[in-house]
Amino acid sequence: MKKRIVSMLLCAAVTASLIAGCGTKPNGDAEDNKETKKKDTEVSDVKADAVEKTKVYVSPDWVQSVIDGNQVESSDYVILECSWGEEADSPSYTTGHIKGAYHMNTDGVESDEYWNIRTPEEIEKLMLDYGITKDTAVICYGENGVVSADDRVAFALLWAGVENVKCLDGGMEAWNDAGYPTEEESSKPKAAEEFGTTVPAHPEYILSIDEVKDKLANDGNFKLVSIRSEAEFLGETSGYSYIEKAGEPEGAIWGHDTDDGSYNNEDGTAVGADVVEKYLAESGASLENELSFYCGTGWRAAIPFLILYENGYSNISMYDGGWYQWQMDDSNPVQIGDPAGEDCVYTTVGELSNDKANK
Amino acid sequence: MRKAGYILAVIIEAAALAGAWIVNYFATKKMGMARYVIYKNQTWEREYPMEVLQNTVIAVLVVSTVLLFLAFFRKRRYSGKWTLAMNAGMITLTSVYAGYSLVSSTETMRAYWFVSLFLGIAAAIQVIKTGAANLLCGEKMNEK
Numbered sequence: 001m002k003k004r005i006v007s008m009l010l011c012a013a014v015t016a017s018l019i020a021g022c023g024t025k026p027n028g029d030a031e032d033n034k035e036t037k038k039k040d041t042e043v044s045d046v047k048a049d050a051v052e053k054t055k056v057y058v059s060p061d062w063v064q065s066v067i068d069g070n071q072v073e074s075s076d077y078v079i080l081e082c083s084w085g086e087e088a089d090s091p092s093y094t095t096g097h098i099k100g101a102y103h104m105n106t107d108g109v110e111s112d113e114y115w116n117i118r119t120p121e122e123i124e125k126l127m128l129d130y131g132i133t134k135d136t137a138v139i140c141y142g143e144n145g146v147v148s149a150d151d152r153v154a155f156a157l158l159w160a161g162v163e164n165v166k167c168l169d170g171g172m173e174a175w176n177d178a179g180y181p182t183e184e185e186s187s188k189p190k191a192a193e194e195f196g197t198t199v200p201a202h203p204e205y206i207l208s209i210d211e212v213k214d215k216l217a218n219d220g221n222f223k224l225v226s227i228r229s230e231a232e233f234l235g236e237t238s239g240y241s242y243i244e245k246a247g248e249p250e251g252a253i254w255g256h257d258t259d260d261g262s263y264n265n266e267d268g269t270a271v272g273a274d275v276v277e278k279y280l281a282e283s284g285a286s287l288e289n290e291l292s293f294y295c296g297t298g299w300r301a302a303i304p305f306l307i308l309y310e311n312g313y314s315n316i317s318m319y320d321g322g323w324y325q326w327q328m329d330d331s332n333p334v335q336i337g338d339p340a341g342e343d344c345v346y347t348t349v350g351e352l353s354n355d356k357a358n359k
Numbered sequence: 360m361r362k363a364g365y366i367l368a369v370i371i372e373a374a375a376l377a378g379a380w381i382v383n384y385f386a387t388k389k390m391g392m393a394r395y396v397i398y399k400n401q402t403w404e405r406e407y408p409m410e411v412l413q414n415t416v417i418a419v420l421v422v423s424t425v426l427l428f429l430a431f432f433r434k435r436r437y438s439g440k441w442t443l444a445m446n447a448g449m450i451t452l453t454s455v456y457a458g459y460s461l462v463s464s465t466e467t468m469r470a471y472w473f474v475s476l477f478l479g480i481a482a483a484i485q486v487i488k489t490g491a492a493n494l495l496c497g498e499k500m501n502e503k
Binding site (some may be wrong): 084085086089112113115143242243329340 | 388390391393394395397398399401460469
């Protein structure tokens with residue numbers, strides 16, 4: 001009897017260790033990274049041209065020059081490595097990050113319900129916890145120029161009222177290509193006490209689902225721009241493993257996807273407003289329209305918003321709820337197919353099939 | 360036949376417990392999994408009376424567990440250690456399921472409904488297994 005119990009316990013232990021082993025990432029990547037890192041002992045004194053406060057996408061040289069104390073921003077800045085998950089579970093932070101950067105879990109700025117930006121109170125507390133005030137220069141970065149976690153966080157900061165928000169153009173990939181140093185030690189922010197303005201300072205940057213419906217019905221100059229893949233726009237797939245219905249809000253136009261590199265130059269940096277203008281023209285819109293960008297849950301849409309923001313456009317916003325929130329109400333009107341074509345089908349969410357989740 | 364049924368029940372029970380752990384683990388490690396379980400939470404809560412269903416299942420399992428244990432207790436002289444272990448396992452799993460379901464929530468654990476479902480399956484199978492073991496024990500008692 002005892003033998004049987006002991007052997008059962010052994011089996012359970014072996015099974016548990018096998019499962020745990022499957023979930024553990026091999027540390028080969030980390031070791032490779034270590035080898036390629038620059039030595040911290042090198043003295044850096046990079047100088048780069050100053051940029052406007054409203055400039056968002058900045059070069060690795062500019063970021064290093066801030067760290068080296070050669071910019072106005074050097075006196076009060078925070079660098080955020082933006083990705084989903086807790087710090088310990090974020091290899092983009094633990095395997096090497098920009099010196100002094102803090103990890104920002106995107107869940108910190110988004111709430112579970114619709115993955116919309118959290119309440120003003122929550123965002124203000126988050127920023128204060130990170131030592132950010134409205135006057136702090138905040139430099140966000142993600143894995144590369146395509147992953148939009150940093151753009152999402154940057155957008156939330158601008159909405160809240162931070163006046164000087166940057167994104168490292170090309171992300172960590174560009175940083176590594178430039179050969180600037182990284183570190184693996186965790187950095188912890190020192191909390192600030194006062195943010196300095198009411199959050200959100202720019203509520204107009206976000207449109208609610210009801211505001212979108214109202215503008216689509218009553219404002220001829222308003223354009224709801226889908227920043228999703230063509231297959232998502234045409235209703236062939238929801239684009240997400242957890243969303244079963246596919247389609248677009250009725251009246252939306254296509255503005256190309258950011259995930260396929262349409263908003264990146266060959267070197268991974270962000271494109272200019274001219275490219276956004278070209279995409280809009282394909283759908284019969286222009287930079288003169290009132291533009292509201294959306295995607296699935298608000299990450300991809302942040303990129304064209306930021307591109308136009310840094311180019312001085314103010315007729316822009318984000319419909320934060322995206323397709324995720326739109327498809328949760330059976331009565332919402334939906335288009336399937338290209339609205340410029342004759343075969344576009346108009347229906348409601350309730351009539352959509354539930355087999356369009358991304359496989 | 361009995362042995363095959365028992366082995367199958369053990370496999371399903373182990374798979375349910377492993378499933379609870381795996382879903383919960385990946386819901387904290389993978390963004391896609393986290394969003395998937397949250398979306399399912401929302402869908403289930405919208406479409407089904409989840410709390411009523413859960414409370415009903417808890418009540419059925421707890422009552423079954425108490426009745427089966429009382430039946431075992433009455434016949435304990437004729438029961439072997441294995442039946443005792445089965446009853447102990449049943450009480451443990453039912454307690455874990457009921458405790459987890461009543462104490463935790465989607466606020467504290469994203470994979471709450473998934474974990475609760477898997478623990479419920481494991482507890483239910485253990486109740487059935489224990490019931491069968493108690494019945495066998497009763498047959499032995501009648502033979503004597």
